[in-house]
Amino acid sequence: MRRASAAPAVEQIATMTIDRIAKGGDGVGRANGLACFVPRTAPGDVAQVAYVAHARHGRGRVLQIVTPSAHRVDARCAHYERDRCGGCQLQHVDDDAQRDARRHIVQDALSRIGKRTIELPELVTGESWGYRGRLTLMLLPRGRGWTGGLHPHDDAARVFNLEECPIANPVLVQCWRDMRERLHGMPTDRFLRVSFRLLSAEAGQETVAVVVQGGEAWSGAAEWAAALLRASAPVRAVWWLPRGGDPVGLAGDVATDAAVMGAALQLEADMSAGNATLDEAAEAGRYEPDAREALAFAQVNPTVATALRDFVFASVRAFAPQRVVDAYAGSGELTERFARDGAQVVSIEADASGTAATRRRVDEAGLADRVKVITALVESALPAALPADVVVLNPPRAGVAVGVTALLEQAASRGVRGIVYVSCDPATLARDLARVPGWRIDAVRCFDMFPQTAHVETVCVLRPETTV
């Protein structure tokens, strides 16, 4: 018997004014009272939209911009319109309106999901272009060669050839151009991923590591890598992460801790499996094993990342803490700073390569007696880490486990005077804040780590509700 196929979604057509940008970057307008999400629209656009109505919202596509918003600009990158590149969502919106949108995304999430009323948060900004210290591209076999680039935002199975990426440091794109001439020597696989990482960002002296991920066998790998090193001046190291294997240093300065490198690369590969958009690469790249390694995992946005860490450090310091818990500590950069400042620190991180880097870092700084480094899930290690004066949380996009918020809700009675929560996802931040009603928001600051996208980093400083 033939099964009835699902009825095709029926599109309706409406003209609507776009009021705001939602988390994810779509513009939001209303059609017959229904909130309708429309990609690539700007606040103030009047657009004719074809949309499909779902139970609580509509999803639409622009048929025609009837009256363009005053905030519309021409996208700088040719791929944005032509290839519908999924790396950026907001290149068609001017800088001021983009920044405004990201601040409202945070305020709106905290209000709607977190049930917290806050002023429009301050946003610390940096460069709008050329800021990325890492460029990760997908390579799909085509004929005897490869197509190398990024996915369209609406088609994760396709990859377009990347010619430019104006949000990345131009040197990374130059290295990709140099490599593109040499794709014939790559290993065979269903797909490969290639990542360009800025090792040194000093203007005019930039150096880059290249990591090829995928393939199980690669004859001629060392020759291929040596040729790339000769052809591309900024490239200083070439690594290969075979499918299911350990990392192999192929050429250049690859004298680094292979175990650390391997764990980080595997994590990155897992994170971005199947869809290597810039967003996911950004997310994956937040797992940095040790920023001081020769092949340090370059920060996505080093300038703004530094400002963020400085703010977290100053916020913690304002409590004059003797004991700090650094939860989701990564490679322990903040752990080291808290310890240098005189605090006793419990540093909790699930990734063993991260805690190995933290141990090394605090040993070298002569701070080992002030720091307890724990390789464990925060949800299992936090109870024993308390009491403390301040708890720092910097979880991945998924936010913290419900057991962690349950413990923190009671933590004021165990001496905790402050929580500093660093988040890359306003929605999970807001969800977690809703679970700790005993804590009030003392300060919120946003950090513009990913201009041209809808992503934003947020730091929330919390104090017990009862504190005067």
Ligand SMILES: C[S@@+](CC[C@H](N)C(=O)[O-])C[C@H]1O[C@@H](n2cnc3c(N)ncnc32)[C@H](O)[C@@H]1O
């Ligand atoms: C967003 S990164 C923060 C890293 C670091 N604090 C920094 O500033 O660079 C999140 C970190 O949490 C770790 N992680 C993820 N889930 C965890 C869990 N349940 N318990 C402990 N660590 C976890 C990841 O390995 C990663 O290093």
